[in-house]
Amino acid sequence: MELDAKSNHILDAALPVFVRHGFRKASMADIARAANISRASLYLSFGSKEELFRAGSTRAHARTMRQVEAALGGNGDVFSRIESAIAAFHHGLIAPFASSSDAVELFEVNMALAKDITLVARATLVDLLAQALADAEAARVVALDRVNSKPVDIANVVVAAMDGIKHAPGDEAKLQAAMQLFMRLLRAAIS
Amino acid sequence: MELDAKSNHILDAALPVFVRHGFRKASMADIARAANISRASLYLSFGSKEELFRAGSTRAHARTMRQVEAALGGNGDVFSRIESAIAAFHHGLIAPFASSSDAVELFEVNMALAKDITLVARATLVDLLAQALADAEAARVVALDRVNSKPVDIANVVVAAMDGIKHAPGDEAKLQAAMQLFMRLLRAAIS
DNA sequence: ATACAAATGGACGATTAGTGTCTAATCGTC
DNA sequence: GACGATTAGACACTAATCGTCCATTTGTAT
Numbered sequence: 064m065e066l067d068a069k070s071n072h073i074l075d076a077a078l079p080v081f082v083r084h085g086f087r088k089a090s091m092a093d094i095a096r097a098a099n100i101s102r103a104s105l106y107l108s109f110g111s112k113e114e115l116f117r118a119g120s121t122r123a124h125a126r127t128m129r130q131v132e133a134a135l136g137g138n139g140d141v142f143s144r145i146e147s148a149i150a151a152f153h154h155g156l157i158a159p160f161a162s163s164s165d166a167v168e169l170f171e172v173n174m175a176l177a178k179d180i181t182l183v184a185r186a187t188l189v190d191l192l193a194q195a196l197a198d199a200e201a202a203r204v205v206a207l208d209r210v211n212s213k214p215v216d217i218a219n220v221v222v223a224a225m226d227g228i229k230h231a232p233g234d235e236a237k238l239q240a241a242m243q244l245f246m247r248l249l250r251a252a253i254s
Numbered sequence: 255m256e257l258d259a260k261s262n263h264i265l266d267a268a269l270p271v272f273v274r275h276g277f278r279k280a281s282m283a284d285i286a287r288a289a290n291i292s293r294a295s296l297y298l299s300f301g302s303k304e305e306l307f308r309a310g311s312t313r314a315h316a317r318t319m320r321q322v323e324a325a326l327g328g329n330g331d332v333f334s335r336i337e338s339a340i341a342a343f344h345h346g347l348i349a350p351f352a353s354s355s356d357a358v359e360l361f362e363v364n365m366a367l368a369k370d371i372t373l374v375a376r377a378t379l380v381d382l383l384a385q386a387l388a389d390a391e392a393a394r395v396v397a398l399d400r401v402n403s404k405p406v407d408i409a410n411v412v413v414a415a416m417d418g419i420k421h422a423p424g425d426e427a428k429l430q431a432a433m434q435l436f437m438r439l440l441r442a443a444i445s
Numbered sequence: 446a447t448a449c450a451a452a453t454g455g456a457c458g459a460t461t462a463g464t465g466t467c468t469a470a471t472c473g474t475c
Numbered sequence: 476g477a478c479g480a481t482t483a484g485a486c487a488c489t490a491a492t493c494g495t496c497c498a499t500t501t502g503t504a505t
Contacts, residue, residue: 083274083355084275084279087491088275088279090462090463090464091463091464091465092462092463100481100482101481101482101483102464102465102482102483103466103467103481103482103483103484104480104481104482106464106465106466107480107481110465111464111465112463112464112465164274278462281491281492281493282492282493282494283491283492291452291453292452292453292454293453293454293493294452294453294454294455294495294496295451295452295453297493297494297495298451298452301494302493302494303492303493303494
């Protein structure tokens, strides 16, 4: 699933159109105009509006998971690396749409058109977090037996917390603060 | 042309919908939803989308002209009062739409549906400015003969400058700075 | 409880906008 | 000029929106 330069250019242009108008009200004409190409040649790159959206979701997920892996492979202790990974996930797949007044529709459409990719990415995130925690446990950096759980359990809770926090009311700053508080709790619990 | 509470409520709700989607893509269903009423009862207040838009434009112009008159009747010298009046005009009738990506469409639709109101307001603005300048001249505060012109000429130039400056590229701050510079020029020229 | 007005959901035909497809014409590059 | 890429424009089809209508519900006053 590699994209040529033109397709990438189109997806770059399409994102803000979807963010502004939502899926239903974003027309192929709008997207073509934003990409400075004709509607005809838009259909040369993507066979349908749904295919285009799916390609955008796929690209965003691929990019984001690369960022997540980089964050987990970076410097710092397990907790700060996990925090960075969560931040990368949020920044790549949630924040861009949070500002949209059609965010709900966009997430629904995404689940309708790219459910597989979305769920795989979510599962991969959990796996990666679990792996990082398992490594830390092996290195005696964390003690998961203190909470009587396995790495994958903790990973699931972390992701679920991120999910819950993102749905809670409040602006971007409050959200980040809540996530950091959660990470401090985690650190205190299993360090 | 008095509006009841419900109509005012609807127009309040409709404005951000028009700003976000433009006229064409803003549906009556969108507006009804924003106003928390049914589409059916939206049509009880306004017979059509065009009538609703026109009512909104009319209300905005009426409110703004009241602000303009208040500014010209306020404290300070002629120049600062004129500056306030221009700012009120801009704040009431231009700034709310400047942020919209469909600003061009909205201004076009406004000229199609509420041209009369818009042109009368513009003419009234010129008249009010000319009146203020004439008063200042009578009080020997300004000397229009220095530029060999009549109050109405100056007023027209001020409004035209505002128009031109608003169409120039740059953000809100640059625009305000440009207008203030223009006012300093005027002050220097006819004080 | 009854009467009345206001508001609603739902359906309607008519109209418009959008989708996806196709072709002939144009553009840019070799 | 030849070539592939891109385009405008038209096409049939579908979906969305408009403006209208009415039966029903909701709220309020009596």
